[in-house]
Amino acid sequence: EADIYQTPRYLVIGTGKKITLECSQTMGHDKMYWYQQDPGMELHLIHYSYGVNSTEKGDLSSESTVSRIRTEHFPLTLESARPSHTSQYLCASRLAGAQETQYFGPGTRLLVL
Amino acid sequence: KNQVEQSPQSLIILEGKNCTLQCNYTVSPFSNLRWYKQDTGRGPVSLTIMTFSENTKSNGRYTATLDADTKQSSLHITASQLSDSASYICVVSAYSNDYKLSFGAGTTVTVRA
Numbered sequence: 001e002a003d004i005y006q007t008p009r010y011l012v013i014g015t016g017k018k019i020t021l022e023c024s025q026t027m028g029h030d031k032m033y034w035y036q037q038d039p040g041m042e043l044h045l046i047h048y049s050y051g052v053n054s055t056e057k058g059d060l061s062s063e064s065t066v067s068r069i070r071t072e073h074f075p076l077t078l079e080s081a082r083p084s085h086t087s088q089y090l091c092a093s094r095l096a097g098a099q100e101t102q103y104f105g106p107g108t109r110l111l112v113l
Numbered sequence: 114k115n116q117v118e119q120s121p122q123s124l125i126i127l128e129g130k131n132c133t134l135q136c137n138y139t140v141s142p143f144s145n146l147r148w149y150k151q152d153t154g155r156g157p158v159s160l161t162i163m164t165f166s167e168n169t170k171s172n173g174r175y176t177a178t179l180d181a182d183t184k185q186s187s188l189h190i191t192a193s194q195l196s197d198s199a200s201y202i203c204v205v206s207a208y209s210n211d212y213k214l215s216f217g218a219g220t221t222v223t224v225r226a
Contacts, residue, residue: 002156002158004156040218040221041218042115042117042218042219043157043202043216045214090156090157092156098144098145098208099145099162099164101147101162102159102214103159104156104157105156107154107155107156
């Protein structure tokens with residue numbers, strides 16, 4: 001079992017609300033990632049970080065933002081949630097190196113009404 | 114077009130039977146290929162990893178094969194159990210500074226008693 005945690009696991013929220021999805025890992029990994037996954041579709045990278053104070057946008061355009069103030073913490077924020085943000089959000093982390101395994105959190109399932 | 118294509122999209126098998134999942138990729142330059150298992154409502158968990166020089170890798174009842182020349186991989190599940198019901202995702206890593214991951218859409222396996 002990977003030591004990577006996400007909260008909340010499920011969230012139902014109204015349009016226009018600000019939300020923050022939490023992700024923490026206790027493995028000391030420098031690299032952390034946020035993915036968006038819709039049913040039956042592949043994971044899409046929306047943000048990643050290679051260390052403290054390093055954040056980059058991924059392949060999929062997203063209105064969310066991230067921060068990396070501490071190695072173990074990589075929260076994702078939506079300033080104004082919309083129904084189009086309804087999806088599953090997966091956080092992941094890994095060590096550097098081509099063969100290193102990427103460990104995933106359990107995911108946050110978000111429903112915006 | 115996704116660089117990792119999986120087939121079939123879904124399949125149903127009886128407990129105790131075997132099945133094989135397919136993955137074709139166009140990712141280049143190739144670094145490694147992983148198979149992940151994702152249980153419903155959970156994050157993906159790594160099953161196997163294969164580099165260019167490896168053509169088979171086993172993890173219990175799971176056996177993955179890789180043909181780097183044809184850019185094809187398969188995951189064989191032997192003597193299926195109810196707990197094998199999950200989505201199986203093929204993930205290919207490109208050899209680059211970022212070792213970017215490309216995800217397949219997954220094959221949903223349902224094992225019935």
